Amino acid sequence: MTGRIAFQGELGAYSHQACQQARPDMEPVPSTTFEDVVDKVARREVDLGMLAVENSTYGRVADVHSLLPRSGLHIVDEAFVRVHVNLLGVPGAKLADVREAHGHVVILPQCAGFLRTHGIAGKVSSDNARAAREVAEGGDPSKAALASELAASIYSLDVLARHIEDQANNTTRFLVMAREADHTRRGAGKMVTTFTFRVRNIPAALYKAMGGFATNGVNMTKLESYMVGGSFVATEFYADIEGHPDDAPVARALDELRYFTTHVEVLGVYPADPGRG
Numbered sequence: 710m711t712g713r714i715a716f717q718g719e720l721g722a723y724s725h726q727a728c729q730q731a732r733p734d735m736e737p738v739p740s741t742t743f744e745d746v747v748d749k750v751a752r753r754e755v756d757l758g759m760l761a762v763e764n765s766t767y768g769r770v771a772d773v774h775s776l777l778p779r780s781g782l783h784i785v786d787e788a789f790v791r792v793h794v795n796l797l798g799v800p801g802a803k804l805a806d807v808r809e810a811h812g813h814v815v816i817l818p819q820c821a822g823f824l825r826t827h828g829i830a831g832k833v834s835s836d837n838a839r840a841a842r843e844v845a846e847g848g849d850p851s852k853a854a855l856a857s858e859l860a861a862s863i864y865s866l867d868v869l870a871r872h873i874e875d876q877a878n879n880t881t882r883f884l885v886m887a888r889e890a891d892h893t894r895r896g897a898g899k900m901v902t903t904f905t906f907r908v909r910n911i912p913a914a915l916y917k918a919m920g921g922f923a924t925n926g927v928n929m930t931k932l933e934s935y936m937v938g939g940s941f942v943a944t945e946f947y948a949d950i951e952g953h954p955d956d957a958p959v960a961r962a963l964d965e966l967r968y969f970t971t972h973v974e975v976l977g978v979y980p981a982d983p984g985r986g
Contacts, residue, residue: 712756714885715740715749721838721860723792727883728759729859731788743773747780750886758782758886764792765880766819774947775935777884777976778905784977786885787901789984794820794855794874796829797841797866802850804869811840812855820855823873829853841866880984884977892954892978899981900953901930904963906946906970914969915946921965922950925958930985953978 714735716724728737738755740746746758760777763769777784794816798807810820810829817824817831824831834840834854841860844852853869854860861868908914922929931949952959954975967973 711735713738713754714757714759715746715755716759717741717743717746717761718836719838719842721841721857721863722836723790723857723881724759724761724883725838726857726859727761727788727790727881730790731759731786731883731885732757743776747776747782747886750782750888751780753888756887757785759788760884760886761881762884763882764815764819765878766874766876767815769933770815774933775945777947778945778974780886782886782888783890784884784903784979785887785891786979787982788883788885789982790881790883791984792819792874792879792881793857793872794879795858795861795868796823796853796870796873797844797856797861797864798853798869799844799848799850800865800867802853802867802869806850807853807869808851810853810855811844813837813840816855819879820873820875822875823870831855838863882982882984885979890975890977894978894980895953897980898983899951899985900978901949901981902952902954902959902978903947903949903976904973905976906948906966906973907944908946908970911969918966918969921962925962927952927958927962951981 712735714728715738718724749755750758761770762773809832811832811834814833837856838860840854841856841864844854845864928951933947
């Protein structure tokens with residue numbers, strides 16, 4: 710293997726699956742929290758970090774967008790992972806035996822319809838793979854885990870029901886984080902630039918700041934806001950755009966953005982994942 714990549718969760722987590730998909734030649738390193746992933750990269754214990762940022766069913770992963778600007782790390786790739794939710798039980802258990810399904814708070818809403826139909830109570834776990842491990846250790850056929858088939862293989866569990874997610878296109882977007890930025894790469898397809906900014910405290914500042922992207926024909930694929938330091942006044946914006954900062958239209962749009970903002974911080978420039986469509 711060439712290098713190590715940290716992810717949040719235990720072996721068998723969907724973040725582990727993302728590591729296998731995006732960096733199959735690297736050793737996956739489990740971490741308790743997103744902050745632990747960042748710290749491992751910053752302390753050079755690993756080479757890269759894998760962070761989940763949003764799910765097509767659940768939405769934004771809490772706290773990650775506010776963590777990214779202060780992490781000191783840079784986005785060097787993205788990975789779109791098709792999330793298949795499976796009901797995993799102890800060997801010999803049947804679907805009819807299951808009364809509780811344990812999974813992360815993010816995964817429970819993704820299969821709420823299936824659980825309701827089968828009269829199964831969802832129970833929150835800190836991690837899907839941990840839920841699988843604990844179900845395996847407990848040996849109780851009435852308790853199951855909501856996790857990947859990778860977790861079933863690792864913890865020797867039976868797949869009682871496959872692909873039980875309510876949405877057929879259920880997908881999670883992950884970001885690959887590194888200590889050093891790399892703005893030299895050009896993908897075969899589209900490039901993505903991710904940045905944060907705060908607008909000046911003047912009327913219509915956000916509208917004016919966004920105008921440069923429209924007039925220069927730059928496609929903004931994401932714009933989200935979140936509070937800074939618990940204040941209702943200071944608001945940070947997180948944005949993804951198509952293109953590279955060296956592209957003339959992007960450069961002009963970013964120059965106009967800087968005129969109406971207190972600061973702009975580029976978090977990463979990287980090739981668009983084919984999963985973007």
